[in-house]
Amino acid sequence: MAKKNLGDIEDNNKNLGGVSALFNSPSKESSTKEEKQIVQPDEEIVTYPLRLKKSSLKALKILGAQRGVTVRELILSLVEKEYEV
Structure with missing residues (x-):
């Protein structure tokens, strides 16, 4: 329309x-x-849903607030370190 x-x-x-x-x-x-x-x-960016336990997400939010980064950045840095991407 x-x-x-x-x-x-x-x-x-x-x-x-x-x-x-x-x-x-x-x-x-x-x-x-x-x-x-x-x-x-x-690079092409692709979204991928990630399921976390509520307690894990809460812990990541607290950790991210302490470090001054987002939960997304924490997860991406961990994936890059673990798999050497």
């Missing part, structure tokens, strides 16, 4: 905040910025 331009539907109506972002087409400037960011990586 084609997007319709509803103009400034948000003006003078606090309950419709963000509606124009859903219905109006994106500006040309924002689309060129997104394209530049997508071109950067040389």
